[in-house]
Amino acid sequence: MNVPEVYLLHAYSSRNSGDGLLVELSLKAIRDAGVTGRIVVVCLDKVSFEGYLSDTNIELISVGQFFLRKVCGAFAHRRCVYFGVGGGYLRASSKSEGWKSLVAHGSQILMSTVGGPSRRIYLPQSVGPFDTAPGRMLARLVRGHVERIFLRDDKSVDELGHPGATRTGDLVVLEIDQHAHSGTLRRARCVAPQVYLVFRDLQEKPYREEYLTRVRALMGLLPEAKLAVQSRGRGNSDDVFYRDLLGIGDAVLLKDVLAAGNAIVVSVRLHGSLESVLAGVPSVHLAYERKGRAAYADLGLDAFAFHASDFDPQTVVSAVQSIIADEEQFWRCLERRTQQGHQHFVEAIKDELRTFDNPDHGR
Template sequence: MKKPDVYLLHAYSARNSGDGLLVKLSLRAIRDAGFTQLITVVCLDPASFVGYLDDPCVRLISLWQFVVGTLTHASRRRGAVFFGVGGGYLRAGTWKEGCKTLVAHGLQIVCSSLWRPCARIYLPQSVGPFRMTPGRVLKWLVRRHVDTIFLRDDKSMGELRHRHAVRMGDLVVLEISKHPHASRRAPSDSSMSDARRKVHFVFRDLSDKSYSDAYIAKLRRLIELSPDASFALQSAGRGNSDDVFYQRVFGVKSAPALRDVMRSDDAVVVSVRLHGSLESVLCRVPSIHIAYERKGLAAYRDLGLSEYAFHAESFDPDVVAAAIEKLRSDTAPSGERWPRLRWIAIRNC
């Protein structure tokens, strides 16, 4: 019997290291489920994934190539299995955001629905809000055309009310859970005289939030309280570039990539981007998360690290600075005392 075509939908761009990591982990989950054939990855930025993915048996195509291919081949009734990348892209908080989501992601759901027979399985997501007409359309598409969806926070479960929704941790949380006691190497003798960990900030622009001005004022205060901290870059390009935000707001002209910081330093990462924090924890680097969406607080709660998660709207810079000081003064090798993880009942798909 011929194997079905396998697609991984909703890949964004590897220029955002968190989104790139989610694509890698999504591919790994598909392989672990027993799919050994070629996987076609539908990307908004295919070029960024060239040479990035560690799975050699993939084909990268753009959204428009997928649309054309669907119109060409779907009527042939070839079997297909569609997976959705884990993440938080199915949202419509404003009219503009909803319209962009319908074009970039709703169109992929519509195209997958034209294939017969097929199965559509979405890896751990945060979905919503579903506001105004675009949001209602998006919600209908997900409820109508996604067979099974794994959701990584309780609010998503309540908003979507999908008949086959399963509560599950973020893909990076699941990856961390595989090695909860792994540790990084101890600091070298040459670094023992400077035992305090270095602090790196990963901030992002929240100008679309009503509390944006207060948020920036709090970040400035946090910088004042950690004067020896530096910036790191988790996302660049495609209108979502942290370095542009750093230069415009803080006058920082350049910053190293977060992945390089995690490789070279015994560090503490303070990240507004969820996967800036989760990537750090995955590498056994202590990380404080300043969340601006439900997914961040849920992920840290799943890890048992709620004391290191704060909300971008209401966080107290002095309290965050105290948490930073607690972590950076801990001279034990990362992983021996960080993180102390507990796990919710997490099921593998």
């Protein structure tokens, strides 16, 4: 395959462990699809990825460096493939969020069209809503310039209306699926698990005050539970939320919790839950976006996912207690839904690359 330049766009920051994991799994998917050469990773927080990624055949550049490179090479006519990191960043639920998405992410899509022949393949996303002016502009950019996009929930498929869209699981869901299929997911327990809570501020949600009330009630019902930090820095730090809104300054890092392993995690952050399951730690998820319930449905774990907007704290506690009483039932639910989704996903990427390399392929 003659592809001189391969880019991975939209890398955010490894200070959010979920976003860091998505970059790692995006690189893994690209490698699994047969790309062996150097991959240029375009980062919003370049410094956070230095020394973080296990793939050494990469180049880290900032968004500004990417723009400069594309402008300087506008007439070089190099062939390029651009991958979009899996995630949920192409959204515009409000005008302010829409403009931020356009500036941070729409600009990268637009700049990827500068120069020679190119192909854009976006790894599993949740996108939208697009019912604001910047949202509609963002949707047009995606439909007009992204040739293939994998979408991880049905509502995104309906709202985007993209002819090159394929419904698939979140990258971490696909990775969990692989491990469950090979029987390498579960961990043996020696003592009773410790319960950890991962919360985040939902400052732009209209139900924020009710959410805070429910969070405090949940903590009251789980007095032995400890707080864990999944994301910090870049404006929405879990530890700042704990200190300023909950009055608690003591929290551990989720990655340390998962390394130890003997835990149950209740997480508002989707990838706080998915990282936990991937590490063999059961997790109850309090979803605040469409991606959360979709991911848990894909895993067969619907009974362990609730809406952050209206969850009943006692029902969440009951779900936690059911795992403590019989952890096997959590894993049985997941394993009954195990499919070879990752293999089909990788084959679809390979097919897209073959089409770019040979335009007559598949006709």
